[in-house]
Amino acid sequence: MKIIIIGLGNPILGDDGVGVRVVNMLKEQIDIDDSIEIRVEDVGGLELAEMILGYDAAIIVDAAITQRYPVGTVFVKNINEYPYTVHTVNPHDINFIMGISLFRRLFPEKIPDKIIVIGIEINANSLKFSNVLSPEIKNAAEKAVEIILKLLNLIRRGVQCDCKISN
Amino acid sequence: MSEPKNNIILISPATRLEGEAKISIILDEHGNAKDAYFQVIELRGFEKFCQGRPVEELPRIVTRVCGVCPWAHHLASAKATDVIFGIELPRTAKMIREMGECVHIIHSHLVHFYALAAPDLLLGPDYDPAYRNIFGLLKEFPEIAKSALIHRGYAKKMQEIIGAKSTHPVTAIPGGMSKGISPEEQKEIEKMAKSCVEFATKSFELFEKQVLKRDDTRELIESDTYNLPTYYMGTVDKNGKLNLYDGMIRVVDSKGNEIVKFKPERYLDHIGEAVLEWSYIKFAYLKDVGWKGLSLDNGSGIYRVNSLARLNAVDGISTPLASEAHDRMYEVLGGKPAHNAIAFNWARLVEVLYASERILELVQDDDITGKEYRIPLSEVKSKVGIGSVEAPRGTLFHHYEVDDNGIVKNVNLVVPTTQNNAAICLSVKKAATKLIKNGQISEGLLNRIEMAFRAYDPCLACATHALIGKMPMTVEIYDHEGQLVKRLVR
Numbered sequence: 199m200k201i202i203i204i205g206l207g208n209p210i211l212g213d214d215g216v217g218v219r220v221v222n223m224l225k226e227q228i229d230i231d232d233s234i235e236i237r238v239e240d241v242g243g244l245e246l247a248e249m250i251l252g253y254d255a256a257i258i259v260d261a262a263i264t265q266r267y268p269v270g271t272v273f274v275k276n277i278n279e280y281p282y283t284v285h286t287v288n289p290h291d292i293n294f295i296m297g298i299s300l301f302r303r304l305f306p307e308k309i310p311d312k313i314i315v316i317g318i319e320i321n322a323n324s325l326k327f328s329n330v331l332s333p334e335i336k337n338a339a340e341k342a343v344e345i346i347l348k349l350l351n352l353i354r355r356g357v358q359c360d361c362k363i364s365n
Numbered sequence: 366m367s368e369p370k371n372n373i374i375l376i377s378p379a380t381r382l383e384g385e386a387k388i389s390i391i392l393d394e395h396g397n398a399k400d401a402y403f404q405v406i407e408l409r410g411f412e413k414f415c416q417g418r419p420v421e422e423l424p425r426i427v428t429r430v431c432g433v434c435p436w437a438h439h440l441a442s443a444k445a446t447d448v449i450f451g452i453e454l455p456r457t458a459k460m461i462r463e464m465g466e467c468v469h470i471i472h473s474h475l476v477h478f479y480a481l482a483a484p485d486l487l488l489g490p491d492y493d494p495a496y497r498n499i500f501g502l503l504k505e506f507p508e509i510a511k512s513a514l515i516h517r518g519y520a521k522k523m524q525e526i527i528g529a530k531s532t533h534p535v536t537a538i539p540g541g542m543s544k545g546i547s548p549e550e551q552k553e554i555e556k557m558a559k560s561c562v563e564f565a566t567k568s569f570e571l572f573e574k575q576v577l578k579r580d581d582t583r584e585l586i587e588s589d590t591y592n593l594p595t596y597y598m599g600t601v602d603k604n605g606k607l608n609l610y611d612g613m614i615r616v617v618d619s620k621g622n623e624i625v626k627f628k629p630e631r632y633l634d635h636i637g638e639a640v641l642e643w644s645y646i647k648f649a650y651l652k653d654v655g656w657k658g659l660s661l662d663n664g665s666g667i668y669r670v671n672s673l674a675r676l677n678a679v680d681g682i683s684t685p686l687a688s689e690a691h692d693r694m695y696e697v698l699g700g701k702p703a704h705n706a707i708a709f710n711w712a713r714l715v716e717v718l719y720a721s722e723r724i725l726e727l728v729q730d731d732d733i734t735g736k737e738y739r740i741p742l743s744e745v746k747s748k749v750g751i752g753s754v755e756a757p758r759g760t761l762f763h764h765y766e767v768d769d770n771g772i773v774k775n776v777n778l779v780v781p782t783t784q785n786n787a788a789i790c791l792s793v794k795k796a797a798t799k800l801i802k803n804g805q806i807s808e809g810l811l812n813r814i815e816m817a818f819r820a821y822d823p824c825l826a827c828a829t830h831a832l833i834g835k836m837p838m839t840v841e842i843y844d845h846e847g848q849l850v851k852r853l854v855r
Contacts, residue, residue, distance in 0.1 A: 208429050210414060210429045240429070240532060241532050243480075244476065244480065244514075244517070245521070248518070292480045292481075296500075300499055300500070300503070300514075303500075303503065304511065326410040327410040327411045327413070327414035328410070
């Protein structure tokens with residue numbers, strides 16, 4: 199089984215960079231072998247959809263501003279339930295879910311069976327040029343790492359993922 | 366932003382938060398469009414973030430200003446730092462950088478044209494909105510749609526070769542490039558560029574067949590609704606031809622007469638920025654003409670940048686196929702300059718062809734694999750460095766001030782959307798005035814108004830910004846007292 203984990207975000211735009219921080223922390227905690235690829239990206243839409251082609255599972259970690267959850271909440275969703283985090287939409291491009299649908303039509307065999315979004319609720323007002331995360335988002339990043347480790351274990355064992363909100 | 370005495374139609378994505386663009390259309394008591402405002406709230410703090418850092422770090426940092434045009438920022442920044450260290454680039458370095466900018470133009474324009482503009486232009490503005498997107502395109506024109514994706518992929522691959530990373534390049538540095546092009550890479554780029562030339566040519570054939578031969582789409586390109594006679598700016602080479610990486614900045618008026626031609630480092634002498642109380646971003650104007658308000662009636666120096674503006678500003682194109690495509694476009698549009706905002710999309714195709722041919726020229730010149738692609742830095746030679754390039758969305762200026770040790774003191778970026786800001790407002794207003802009568806609006810009409818601002822592909826600082834929607838549109842209609850009476854969401 200081949201799994202790709204992508205941390206999205208702008209590392210110099212405050213809490214927007216939380217996805218990047220999460221996967222960088224994750225890299226230090228797991229053994230990277232041929233079955234897993236971890237990437238840091240600042241893309242969305244078509245480009246992001248293209249990036250996950252050919253993998254069995256994809257985990258996308260990104261900041262989100264849903265205003266449904268308290269700031270610092272880490273949520274886990276299947277892509278069909280909640281595809282829109284900060285970086286999966288881009289007004290200069292089609293959005294991520296459209297990108298996936300497009301590639302599903304063109305190369306159905308290359309679409310991962312499982313596409314999971316790990317969203318970290320941030321405050322829109324935190325988006326200022328800075329390479330420091332706010333304390334509550336730093337904590338959330340640590341939680342997100344724990345969640346991904348558990349998730350990886352479940353995916354590898356073929357267990358159906360239980361998508362729960364962690365606060 | 367509310368004006369209680371007027372009816373207001375607000376077009377904005379339903380889930381947008383502060384920091385995003387909004388279009389507000391204000392109606393008079395008869396329900397006709399009276400005014401239109403395009404608003405963007407800028408991200409703040411970039412200058413402060415850069416202050417105190419060694420200037421040689423900026424070419425890599427600025428790619429994070431925008432995830433959509435990182436290459437343009439990367440190269441404008443590298444050019445500004447070359448000036449600070451007093452370096453004249455070796456030919457190979459210049460060639461590689463120009464190739465990077467051309468590849469970026471292909472990447473950006475192809476996505477814009479095929480994912481955003483083509484559904485309106487190739488399927489028609491009144492095509493079923495549920496399918497007026499890339500899926501409709503795939504259904505009606507499967508081969509070209511697939512080919513567009515493949516060639517976008519080629520552009521990405523070429524970006525990766527030249528910039529070491531596809532999205533955020535890292536190879537342009539003060540004094541040149543940190544890596545050259547190997548003979549193997551030369552061959553690989555040549556092959557992909559040839560294919561891009563063929564694909565761009567096919568895109569024109571489709572454009573001729575679909576857009577120019579259909580009444581509804583041709584009307585978009587020719588109608589007065591999207592016409593805006595402004596000044597135009599672009600970069601020209603020594604022969605007055607288009608160049609995307611380097612040259613003089615040339616400005617023409619709405620009749621095509623040259624108003625001024627200046628070196629990028631003199632931009633402050635020619636570009637002013639007006640402030641209007643309702644907008645967070647400034648309105649760039651030509652100092653040579655002056656600012657007389659947000660209107661073309663009083664002789665304000667409102668100018669445009671981006672694809673069509675560039676082609677309006679240059680005498681022609683140096684590569685053969687793009688030159689033919691350029692001539693054909695102006696033949697249909699009734700000569701140069703052309704003022705129709707929708708034609709920016711056509712001009713994008715001309716530029717894709719030019720960029721593809723230009724890459725081929727550059728990559729077939731054996732100097733591209735030369736070993737002299739970097740000059741070592743010594744000390745700071747100038748405390749000010751200004752660099753410019755033609756970004757996909759228009760002329761981009763980077764202006765840095767440093768101390769004796771090359772530590773950044775000030776940064777000023779003049780981005781294309783600021784330069785197009787006034788024209789975007791005027792284009793939306795004009796489209797709204799023509800298309801909304803007696804308060805009557807429909808999906809088709811709103812789509813056409815959206816097309817007016819989409820044509821500029823304005824930068825909403827999107828990739829570095831928060832938004833959680835899928836670009837739905839919200840229409841809010843207010844009565845005379847400013848009360849919301851109707852709200853439509855799609």
